Amino acid sequence: MNVIPPRQGLDGGFVDRLRDLLSDRVADSMALREQHSHGEGVADAGLPDLVVFAERNEEVAAVLELCSRFNVPVVPFGAGSSVEGQVAAIRGGISLDLTGMNAILDVSAESLDCRVQAGVTREQLNHELRAQGLFFTVDPGADATIGGMAATRASGTNAVRYGTMRENVLGLTVVTPDGRIIRTGGRARKSSAGLDLTRLYVGSEGTLGIITEIQLRLQGLPEAVVAATCQFDQFEDAVGTVSAALQSGLRVARIELIDEVQMKACIGYSKLTGFAEKPTLFMEFHGSPNGVSEDLSNMEELALSFGAQDFLKAERPEARTRLWTARHNAYHATKWLCPGKNNMGTDACVPISEFAACIMETKEDILKSGMVAPIVGHVGDGNFHLGIMHDPADAEETARADELAARVSERAIRFGGTCSGEHGIGLHKMRFMEAEHGEALDVMRAIKAALDPLGIMNPGKMLPQGKGV
């Protein structure tokens, strides 16, 4: 390995002590540093001085205590699948890789919960749970680590029915910047005992401490699962169907809207035969056989009343897998559609009552911009994504992509929503925090200052600096 000396400023004594703690699990190869310098998407990179692999809570604590002592920035790293620049080490320091903490510590089928280390991935967990008839519901698409999903308050296709990480994390083990190991929440389904630290750390993007263990709520595998699709000539009819379904309280486990541009990409990339390049809904229903069949027929009736063509059911597992694999590969499909271009992803979420107006205005904006920007969305929550295709070597096009993305964020806030439904803030969305939160930002800053007084935890992320700071 090509050994790069620590950058100027990283104290030699710090590095020596770190190696005393973790010996060869302190890496300074450029390959590892580069790999840990960025997430997915077009996030800026920031090269860490060192990559450190921790395997136990006590090691994380010792590392953080050391970083506090030497004032060294720490950026937690999992699967590296975040998309807003969360893992870039923009001020150097160490990238703390938690993928070695990948043990499933405890599963209780009786309490429908489990405890896992932060580096366990979503697919690893679900593979383990399946044999016990259980599953963990939050599915952001990527095979992210549970620690990363907690840190970014991840969500995904199942959230409309089962909630996001906010609802599905019962408790945490967190290492504070000064190296204390604390436990938040617990295994009880509810508690009124003190401040809700669990929800404070969920979504804190590594800015307050390092999440090392997560107590998760689980669900029993549903007795019956049926997927369904329907296509529309008009985008607004697909949107109308979703709005009406939500307002009528129709029970759906997933409801995804895929516009005609994204469908073209999916059909081509995922060989999704039998579909037209039209706005499409992918849905899934969970429950008892009777319940699912009732939900399906209600949904079919509703979709047809909005002009849907052929409401198709996919009951066999392989038919469902084909649909959801195509959905999960939507990102790769856009790159197939526009060879040589990058996909600048952005997501937003608005109140259901504003969803139709907001997404139609967005659609019009895309058309006016002349960009290729497929829309997909977990629309059951009022959440949608744009993948704005652009040539990263073309500064003008990249700037236009960025402006379009910015308008999506600003529009969502204007419609009473949020600039990020599920990707988090990282670096890229800090500029919208003021518009979305106003003076509440000062409260967030006060909490940050109280819990990370040295400012070593993922510095420069999530919270824009205040005036005069």
Next chain:
Amino acid sequence: MNVIPPRQGLDGGFVDRLRDLLSDRVADSMALREQHSHGEGVADAGLPDLVVFAERNEEVAAVLELCSRFNVPVVPFGAGSSVEGQVAAIRGGISLDLTGMNAILDVSAESLDCRVQAGVTREQLNHELRAQGLFFTVDPGADATIGGMAATRASGTNAVRYGTMRENVLGLTVVTPDGRIIRTGGRARKSSAGLDLTRLYVGSEGTLGIITEIQLRLQGLPEAVVAATCQFDQFEDAVGTVSAALQSGLRVARIELIDEVQMKACIGYSKLTGFAEKPTLFMEFHGSPNGVSEDLSNMEELALSFGAQDFLKAERPEARTRLWTARHNAYHATKWLCPGKNNMGTDACVPISEFAACIMETKEDILKSGMVAPIVGHVGDGNFHLGIMHDPADAEETARADELAARVSERAIRFGGTCSGEHGIGLHKMRFMEAEHGEALDVMRAIKAALDPLGIMNPGKMLPQGKGV
């Protein structure tokens, strides 16, 4: 009115300025001060120097700014139905009564949400919503204010299906101790944009700021609602039925366990004819007619397999109302059962897998103690309540009641649960916070110090002082 001069120490300048702001909405009558000195149950009282009635966000802000300037304690006050001493002004100062802020600001049937002022009560809100086919699900029994329910992270019978205040508050307006008006969260169903301040203030019991407005998630009134009851010879069979129902994922909107002592009280007080003095389950099922009928027959089969006697359905509204009224009046029924005695209520919540063992050990403890202490519980969440009957004039009996209550809290923590499922901490449960949270308490204290540096917000509550503080 009998005007009591402000206690020594409450600055005359402060009182003058307060009257300038609110004129006759600053009260110092002993009757009002006494009424605002305590909640329900056996909570300690603490007499506020003044009772202040605010009607607008800006007034609350001005009052808090003044209290900060003069270092005067502030205790928010709603319906006064909290049971752990939350509203006692133990260090004097002002009781800030928010019941005049009782406007329902906005209801959206499309987004299934609403925004209300803190003084709106649960029943007031549901009365208003009914005409639109909507309801707000959180039902702690008492006709509490929504602000108080948010502040104590209230819960209740419907939580097993619809969640607690934690899941049903989308956003807040909060006035900070220095008099800034901030908004947290929003109307989007989910967001990953920054620290989750909403969940931080929910359950903070007035120790960080004053909640003045609440954005709530609503539900459509279910198409079909059927209640059901069944009785058991053995307490453990009732418990076993609940555990099995939860583990099998059976959909139930409410499932309440009422032991034979509480049933005796309910039968007598609420004229609940047709029931025996035996352990009983009260249940309710919400959904489509077919779905509810499927749920009912699954539940019936399960209950009968545990030896339940006659599984009775209550379909007509008046039959359901009779059951739930009796359940809501459980507290009053215990006072009827033990004339002259007080009910020391305590609640705890444990993981579902530990529920049977924990509640059976508790039952045995009650028998050994020789006290009358009926058990009722929102057992779908692993949450149960004891009402420990005691003569407040009998110091020895009161001490024994307190010891029994303490053992319930300690036992719940030992079983991996929490000392408070839904009542909060207030004064009475501060002594269990260390055992439940360990070093995480220091993080709570750091947040408290950061957001309320003068310590004027409901001082002396929820967070026990740290060592050396």
